[in-house]
Amino acid sequence: MNKDLSRIYFPITATPFERSVYYAEIMPCAALKPYIRCFWGTPGQALCRGHSDGNHGIVIPDTCMDIIFDFDCESGRVSGSFCAMDENSYTTAGKNEPALSSTFAVRFYAWSAALFSDWDFSGSKNKAFEPDGFFKGIMRDLGERLFELDSLEKRARAAEEYLLKRLSLKRFDIDLMNSVCDVITSNGRMTVGEICSKNALSARRLERLFAENIGVSPKTFITLVRYQLLWQEICSTGRFDALDLMYKYGYFDQPHLLNDFKKRHGMTPAQAIRLSRGGFLQDKPSLSE
Helix, strand or coil, rough: CCCCCHCCCCCCCCCCCCEEEEEEEEECCHHHHHHHHHHHEEHHHHCCEEEEEEEEEEEEECEEEEEEEEEECCEEEEEEEEECCCCCCCEECCCCCCCCEEEEEEEEEECCCHHCCCCCCCCCCCCEHHHHHHHCCCCHHHHHHHCCCHHHHHHHHHHHHHHHHHCHHHHHHHHHHHHHHHHHCCCCEEECHHHHHHHHHCCCHHHHHHHHHHHCCCCHHHHHHHHHHHHHHHHHHCCCHHHHHHHHHCCCCHHHHHHHHHHHHHCCHHHHHHCCCCCHHHHCCCCCC
């Protein structure tokens, strides 16, 4: 199979249309497109300028992993975090006081982060770590270099150069990729047993592959991909036809679909659509909507 699943699967955030003087995304070069969803961070016009952001943001399970670099322009300090796979959404508090700072991040697809890492991801789900814990030397070799650059574009190009050298296809596993492809192309409808049977894998090997390379079980990954594909369709159309979506994505009934979406997204589909188009969490309607 083609190892470039980015051509058939393009995960999105809770606010995929967001672009501002404080946030932007840049697509990676062609060589890294199969492995990196995007680079994101503070655009050049806002680098190291004081700003106040009182809004709260929501982070949903986008089936991606992020290395986030934070740059304190007053102290010259570079800090960072590696966010592994999340199963549920959470909110982040905005900055209430102006700060001279900027951010740059690398967003990996769930199955590709391991190709740049020194360790496996077993037990990493729903957690954040020091980047060096999984990507040895990255804070010194990349983080400090990024701080010296004066635009998001320059930072993205520097990150590409570094990541291309770090990419190790020795960890590429065709059984894992075939299984991930099956999950995506079936709209998250395939069971663990069906994946094992199709790819001639034991359940134990499949569990190990997903734990080491993605950090979640195959069953959890299936439910997250199904939710993410559901969200992509709802967000792109701005409509929520529960009956059609229930059949397309293999939910037992309408309550099953709604409960799963609310569990992952933290709100109803109607609220999620509103937020994706510019609403703020503090303005969201009641959960009875």
